[in-house]
């Protein structure tokens with residue numbers, strides 16, 4: 001069976017996922033495209049999916065009976081409505097982060113999926129498919145003993161002018177929020193944010209860098225530096241300190257050169273390059289599950305828990321270094 005996919009949002013990641021489905025992955029093809037700019041959708045159609053139909057709206061694409069499954073890659077504020085419509089239509093849906101821009105919105109999706117009686121939603125937390133994080137999880141579960149502390153860093157060389165302080169949580173740190181829940185098999189109970197002095201490369205609406213401290217239900221303390229004007233590259237660091245040893249996230253493979261009296265290796269600068277292989281594996285996982293009429297991988301419950309934690313972290317940004325309590329709702333049976 002070839003799964004017929006409709007892609008809503010054909011900008012950066014929507015175009016990239018269309019390329020993947022058309023040229024890299026097995027078992028699916030893109031049959032429909034929609035974007036708020038019809039011209040942008042037509043450009044992707046011309047470049048990558050000449051047989052696809054371009055729809056004026058995402059809702060029309062979801063309703064089309066030629067579409068078996070949906071990819072939501074549009075701007076965050078539109079995600080909730082599209083995901084709810086796909087659930088309503090009984091179609092598996094892959095949604096880029098965030099699942100919704102508020103915890104209440106994410107909860108509405110969880111409730112709709114529970115009412116549908118089966119998993120239909122996969123959230124685009126691709127780090128769970130990264131070979132480095134998968135190896136780190138194995139080390140933590142089988143070698144370094146019960147985790148006690150995590151030290152992490154999420155550094156971007158630069159961000160666009162419209163990137164403001166809360167986005168460091170919703171847009172950037174959200175990946176750590178999800179991946180640490182998964183790595184540690186744990187939930188968060190509090191968040192605290194502290195700000196060193198703001199770097200000179202930042203601007204009035206962005207306090208950068210910042211340090212987020214999460215505490216988990218099992219008592220693990222996670223410190224993450226978020227620094228989105230670090231200039232030198234895209235750098236994701238993580239070490240997990242356990243009872244018996246320390247596990248480090250591997251660096252991406254790079255050739256070491258001895259050159260001009262220096263020992264050096266390249267550091268990536270674009271997050272899409274850093275996780276390119278994980279995007280392939282996550283989307284293949286979606287295709288395989290959707291062909292069976294369901295979804296696997298990061299769930300709408302994970303998207304909801306990430307949204308709850310994001311809200312607490314943003315509240316912590318405004319709390320002068322005090323801790324903000326995170327209350328975890330009961331996990332429904334569908335996500336156990």
Ligand code: ISE
Nearest residue numbers: 154155156171172175228271
């Ligand atoms: C971007 O949306 C991502 O998902 C990247 O992983 C993150 O590093 C970046 O800060 C975000 O803007």
